[in-house]
Amino acid sequence: MKKIWHIILLLIPIIGDCQMNYYLLIGTYTKGKSEGLYVYKMNSETGEVSFVSKAAAANPSYLDLSPDEKFVYAVNEDANDKGSVSVFSFDKSNGTLTFIDKQSTGGDHPCYVAVNKTGKWVAAANYSGGSFSTLPIMANGTLGTATTIQHTGSSVNKERQDKPHVHSTVFSPDDKYIFVPDLGIDKVMIYSFNPGSGKPEPAPVPFAAPPAGSGPRHFTFHPNGKxxxxxxxxxxxxxxxxxxxxxxxxxxxxxxxxxxxxxxxxxxxxxxxxxxxxxxxxxxxxxxxxxxxxxxxxxxxxxxxxxxTKGEVPRNFTIDPTGNFLLVANQETHNIVIFKRDKKTGMLTDTGKRIEVGHPVCLKWAEIQ
CATH class of the missing domain: 2.40.10 (Thrombin, subunit H)
Structure with missing residues (x-):
């Protein structure tokens, strides 16, 4: 009996560590100080962070993880038919990324990627290409060939909206639809999505139209799905x-x-x-x-x-899984600022803690194994 209790006491710190700590994965632009993707560990009680690992990649400006968090999918935001999604296996025991695959997104400057709920499909937004693609995920995490949907049209701002600019691809909570905000045509395009075939089709109501000249960008659902x-x-x-x-x-x-x-x-x-x-x-x-x-x-x-945001050009931000902290990526001051979040009022307080990374853009969380 004493031996069992001794084992339990030894396990408590390990369990506590997993509950309080998460991996923070960071996507960047690699035009100066950055080398690609970065992994940090963060304590969700104290806000303390520590560097874990990095992986080389070209302009991995947006990323997403498979539902089991064993694979990371990161866009390579490049032009001249070089837009692609890179795939990394993610070892959650030590926080390291290993490159395993790269596939074309079928368009220039992919700026957003999302994995569906089944973990069998990736959807990527091609900003300059004015298109989006779905790519099948193989059993080993690698990607198959893209099916690309091209948008057409323009809107009122002829300087920025002369053609489509797809900015994000968001799966609905029930995985039956993909919502595709397009900055260039001032529409959120809506597609029916079959998780079996992976082929998007225009939904019965094919789009929502915000005000002309608004430039739809990112889209999110409330936790209640309503x-x-x-x-x-x-x-x-x-x-x-x-x-x-x-x-x-x-x-x-x-x-x-x-x-x-x-x-x-x-x-x-x-x-x-x-x-x-x-x-x-x-x-x-x-x-x-x-x-x-x-x-x-x-x-x-x-x-x-x-x-x-205590920095210049804030891009993506994230709220940690516990809701205690909000982290914002300041692209041009090369830092991620950590704010304490008041859960009762919603207000933010600067903790003074920073993560120094070149041109940070996207922030995602993963559990520690």
Missing amino acids: FAYLVEEMGGAVSAYKYKDGKLTPIQHISTYPADFTGKKWSADIHVSPDGRFLYATNRTPSNTIAIFSIDKSGKLKALGYES
Whole structure:
């Protein structure tokens, strides 16, 4: 009996370590100080971080993990028919990445990648190509040949919206649809998705149209699956929708900037807190802020405040799995700023902790094995 208790006491620190610590995976632009992908470990109670490993890759600006977190899929945001998705096996016992495959995305400058719920398909957004692709995932984590869907059209801003610019590919909570915000045509295109065949088809209601000139960028669902939110890069706003069976019904359009802001609007990323009570959105230079909103029972937003990101050109950000911290990637000041999150009020406090990485863009979490 004493021996059993001794074993239990030895295991408690290991169990506690896994509960408090997560891997943070970082995607970057490799145009200067960065070499590719980076892995850090973060304590979700204290906010302390430590470097674990890195892996070479060309412009891995966005990434996603397989449902079992054994594989990492990272876009290579390149042009001249070099846009691709690189595949890495991920050893969660020590946090190391090993390159195993690369496949074309069928278009230039892929800027977003997502893995579906079954872990059998990847969807990638080709920004300059104005298209998106689905790629089958093989049993060993590698990718098959892409099926590419080309968008057509333009919108009111002839400088930035002269052609399609697909900015993200988001699977619905039930895996039956793919939502594809296109900055160039001012639409969120909606596709029915069969997890068996992987071939997208236009949904019965094939798109949602935010205001002209808004520039749809990133899209996210509320944890309850009843609401969805779109951040608009050019309009500097969020469109809120009711969601059901592949259909988006507009309920609100609200600015991510204070009413008295007069500078360039240039929004980037959007996420809902794990408890579904708050929504956050990043605004790039010259604002360099995170807009903070509360979410009421109807799904509508109320602006609570605007927190400086303590850096230049904030891109993607993330809330850790416990909801204790919010981390924002400041692309042009080469740092990731760690904020403590008040779960009751939604407000943010700078912890003073930083991760120094060249041109950070995308942040994702994985459990420690």
